[in-house]
Amino acid sequence: MPPTATPIRATADELDAIAFDDDGLVPAIVQEQxxxxxxxxxxxxxEALRRSLEEGRTWFWSRSRKEHWRKGDTSGDxxxxxxxxxxxxxxxxLVVVEQEGQGACHTGERSCFFRAFGSGAPPDKV
Amino acid sequence: MPPTATPIRATADELDAIAFDDDGLVPAIVQEQxxxxxxxxxxxxxEALRRSLEEGRTWFWSRSRKEHWRKGDTSGDxxxxxxxxxxxxxxxxLVVVEQEGQGACHTGERSCFFRAFGSGAPPDKV
Numbered sequence: 001m002p003p004t005a006t007p008i009r010a011t012a013d014e015l016d017a018i019a020f021d022d023d024g025l026v027p028a029i030v031q032e033q034x035x036x037x038x039x040x041x042x043x044x045x046x047e048a049l050r051r052s053l054e055e056g057r058t059w060f061w062s063r064s065r066k067e068h069w070r071k072g073d074t075s076g077d078x079x080x081x082x083x084x085x086x087x088x089x090x091x092x093x094l095v096v097v098e099q100e101g102q103g104a105c106h107t108g109e110r111s112c113f114f115r116a117f118g119s120g121a122p123p124d125k126v
Numbered sequence: 127m128p129p130t131a132t133p134i135r136a137t138a139d140e141l142d143a144i145a146f147d148d149d150g151l152v153p154a155i156v157q158e159q160x161x162x163x164x165x166x167x168x169x170x171x172x173e174a175l176r177r178s179l180e181e182g183r184t185w186f187w188s189r190s191r192k193e194h195w196r197k198g199d200t201s202g203d204x205x206x207x208x209x210x211x212x213x214x215x216x217x218x219x220l221v222v223v224e225q226e227g228q229g230a231c232h233t234g235e236r237s238c239f240f241r242a243f244g245s246g247a248p249p250d251k252v
Contacts, residue, residue, distance in 0.1 A: 008243050008244045009244045010243040010244050011244070011246065011249070013249050014243050014244070014249045016249075017249035017250065017251075019251075027153045027167060027218075029155055029164055029167060031162075031164055035162070036157075036161070036162025036163070037162070038155055038157055038164065038220050040213065041153060041155060041213065041218040053243055053244075083242060084242065084243040084244075085239035085240070085241060085242050085243065086239065086241055086243065086249070087166065087167065087238040087239050088231055088232065088233055088235070088238045088240070088251070088252050089238075089251055089252075090249070090251050092153075092167040092238075092239075094164050094239040105214055106214065107214055109214070112213040112214045112215075112218075113211035113212065113213050113218075113220040114211070114214070115211060115212055116209060116210065116211050117134050117136040117140050117179055117210040117211065117212065118134045118135045118136050118137070118140070118179075118210075120137070123137070123139050123140045123142075123143035123212070123216070124143065125143075125145075125214070125215055125216050126214050126215075
């Protein structure tokens with residue numbers, strides 16, 4: 001059975017309070033439920049945030065492609081939103097997800113943060 | 127006994143590879159060692175990143191005050207760097223810390239992400 005979406009009923013006040021930057025974006029940290037692993041960071045505009053909460057799957061804004069994208073639509077590695085938080089100064093969100101499939105990273109790694117400083121791993125963009 | 131600093135020996139290649147934005151910054155996610163809790167997100171420039179790794183305490187760049195700051199110098203709630211990672215596209219870092227004192231948030235909360243969407247908590251900047 002595939003995971004089930006569990007929409008989050010954010011209030012209008014909560015959504016209005018978020019302080020998007022001059023480009024209309026906030027960083028969205030994605031953390032895996034259960035393991036606590038930080039999987040990735042991407043950007044959300046107000047629409048991506050609203051959709052992520054209402055639909056229960058993560059939506060982001062691609063700054064390079066200038067379009068919305070829903071995680072997993074191409075890869076199958078979907079993220080099912082289980083909890084979502086905002087920080088004290090209202091300009092970063094934290095989304096706790098059930099990660100479906102291989103992982104969050106397009107490389108096949110579970111997390112995009114798979115290289116440690118000082119590890120000697122080749123520090124190339126992958 | 128206070129915590130001990132454990133510097134991370136990043137290579138010059140690793141430091142050079144990080145893709146800072148047009149303002150010379152990258153988002154730095156701070157996660158608590160052991161609990162896996164995401165404590166805060168702040169910004170690092172190349173100098174703050176270098177200092178954080180070399181010194182073993184977190185340094186950030188304040189976009190509002192336009193100056194470097196070292197976490198805990200005012201509050202006492204210091205962060206001792208234990209691991210540090212960079213992501214697949216080189217534009218976000220993840221720092222795993224031992225959090226000293228009450229917590230990472232200036233409100234006294236352990237994490238800055240203490241309010242959940244849909245919780246009914248007052249969504250004001252604190």
